Amino acid sequence: MTGDIHFSKEDFGDDFSWGVATAAYQIEGAVDKDGRGPCVWDKFARVKGKIKNGDNASISCDFYHHYESDIELVRTLGFKEFRFSISWSRILSQGFGEVNEAGIAFYNKLIDKCLSLDIVPWITLYHWDLPQGLEDLGGWKNRKILEWFESYATICAKAFGDRVKKWIILNEPMAVAGLGYTTGLHAPGRKSISNFLPVVHHLAMCQAIGGEVIRRNVADAYIGTAISCSYVHAASADLKDVRAAKRADALMNRLFVEPALGLGYPANAFSFLGNIKKYMHAGDAERLRFDFDFIGIQNYFSVVVKHSYLAPVVWLKEVPAKLRNVPITAMGWEVSGDGMYDILKQFDAYEGIREIIVSENGAAYQDHVEGNAVHDFDRTSFYQEYLNAILKAKNEGVNVKGYLAWTLMDNFEWAEGYAARFGLVYVDFQSQKRIIKDSGKWFSSFLKD
Numbered sequence: 177m178t179g180d181i182h183f184s185k186e187d188f189g190d191d192f193s194w195g196v197a198t199a200a201y202q203i204e205g206a207v208d209k210d211g212r213g214p215c216v217w218d219k220f221a222r223v224k225g226k227i228k229n230g231d232n233a234s235i236s237c238d239f240y241h242h243y244e245s246d247i248e249l250v251r252t253l254g255f256k257e258f259r260f261s262i263s264w265s266r267i268l269s270q271g272f273g274e275v276n277e278a279g280i281a282f283y284n285k286l287i288d289k290c291l292s293l294d295i296v297p298w299i300t301l302y303h304w305d306l307p308q309g310l311e312d313l314g315g316w317k318n319r320k321i322l323e324w325f326e327s328y329a330t331i332c333a334k335a336f337g338d339r340v341k342k343w344i345i346l347n348e349p350m351a352v353a354g355l356g357y358t359t360g361l362h363a364p365g366r367k368s369i370s371n372f373l374p375v376v377h378h379l380a381m382c383q384a385i386g387g388e389v390i391r392r393n394v395a396d397a398y399i400g401t402a403i404s405c406s407y408v409h410a411a412s413a414d415l416k417d418v419r420a421a422k423r424a425d426a427l428m429n430r431l432f433v434e435p436a437l438g439l440g441y442p443a444n445a446f447s448f449l450g451n452i453k454k455y456m457h458a459g460d461a462e463r464l465r466f467d468f469d470f471i472g473i474q475n476y477f478s479v480v481v482k483h484s485y486l487a488p489v490v491w492l493k494e495v496p497a498k499l500r501n502v503p504i505t506a507m508g509w510e511v512s513g514d515g516m517y518d519i520l521k522q523f524d525a526y527e528g529i530r531e532i533i534v535s536e537n538g539a540a541y542q543d544h545v546e547g548n549a550v551h552d553f554d555r556t557s558f559y560q561e562y563l564n565a566i567l568k569a570k571n572e573g574v575n576v577k578g579y580l581a582w583t584l585m586d587n588f589e590w591a592e593g594y595a596a597r598f599g600l601v602y603v604d605f606q607s608q609k610r611i612i613k614d615s616g617k618w619f620s621s622f623l624k625d
């Protein structure tokens with residue numbers, strides 16, 4: 177089933193956390209159940225042509241009803257930690273106003289189920305599913321979101337903070353600003369470069385505000401935020417390409433971590449970002465800073481970029497992995513353990529980062545069910561290659577303290593719908609049957625005590 181690997185769980189140390197990550201919108205289904213209000217993805221998925229094959233997440237894995245057996249699967253796979261996100265519109269149907277007690281009750285049951293199995297719960301406060309009620313008021317472009325988010329975070333901290341100590345404030349804010357509000361490929365599907373900077377600033381502010389809320393309300397909290405990152409290579413040594421690579425790096429890797437560390441936005445590599453000042457109020461520069469206990473890095477691939485006159489504002493384009501003769505996943509992403517190693521080193525070089533958690537990493541491949549099995553050899557080797565790279569970085573002193581695999585089970589992969597399967601567990605979306613893939617079995621033997 178697997179190739180030879182030359183490391184064991186013990187090599188990562190006793191204090192290393194092993195978990196799986198999920199997100200509410202991708203797995204829960206039950207979108208109209210028990211007082212949940214609509215979120216931007218519910219609306220977006222109804223717009224023709226936005227989601228592959230016209231899929232939507234109204235049912236998805238129906239985790240809302242299967243959460244007990246699904247959390248038992250986390251245990252079966254050998255993981256001791258489970259990351260999930262809270263659906264904002266289950267807690268506050270319009271995003272603000274009266275608390276929906278049924279929403280709180282659902283997450284209480286989920287948390288208690290984790291604890292009963294000795295699984296450490298991790299909460300992500302925001303994983304892309306903005307209540308539609310807030311989007312109707314301008315969403316992330318409206319500065320009022322600072323107050324909306326603070327209230328929502330406070331409700332969650334008070335409701336769950338007695339039992340949940342590990343908190344991730346935002347998940348991949350760059351995707352929200354870039355795909356959600358600039359290219360329109362993700363919900364809410366707004367497409368204008370003029371949205372980018374205000375949305376970035378409001379997200380970065382909420383990242384810090386959320387941190388403060390959890391610190392104030394949750395004793396002994398371990399607080400982080402999760403950032404998408406990809407090591408950037410310039411396509412050539414030509415100065416134009418080198419500068420393009422620096423701009424891509426500022427956007428993809430530095431944009432949200434640097435303000436949190438008190439370093440401001442990386443306008444030194446990409447002058448366009450300097451215009452963000454227009455959206456900053458007095459005192460914001462200071463409020464952007466928060467002393468995170470850890471930074472979550474989410475790495476899947478590295479990129480190669482070159483200068484392009486055809487892409488206004490950024491003046492760069494990616495050289496797609498499929499044209500570079502490198503191994504790729506079903507998403508067309510380059511498989512590169514070296515990329516993981518490089519990005520860990522890059523983040524570790526920031527003095528202000530205390531600890532790093534790899535808060536997501538995984539791969540989509542075309543899976544085939546054979547009887548009651550899925551022989552996903554490629555996914556298993558992907559995990560082995562990346563874990564090997566993480567261990568190498570760790571052995572060289574990078575302070576990486578945990579690994580959360582993406583993801584427990586196949587789910588709604590945003591604009592890709594159900595076409596891209598990232599799970600360690602296969603899901604038949606018609607019957608809701610789950611099958612542990614060989615990659616899941618590999619983890620369970622690797623993680624065995």
Ligand code: NOJ
Pocket residue numbers: 199202347348474536582589598
């Ligand atoms: C990043 C996102 O956080 C997650 O929701 C997504 O499914 C994975 N990457 C894979 O694309």
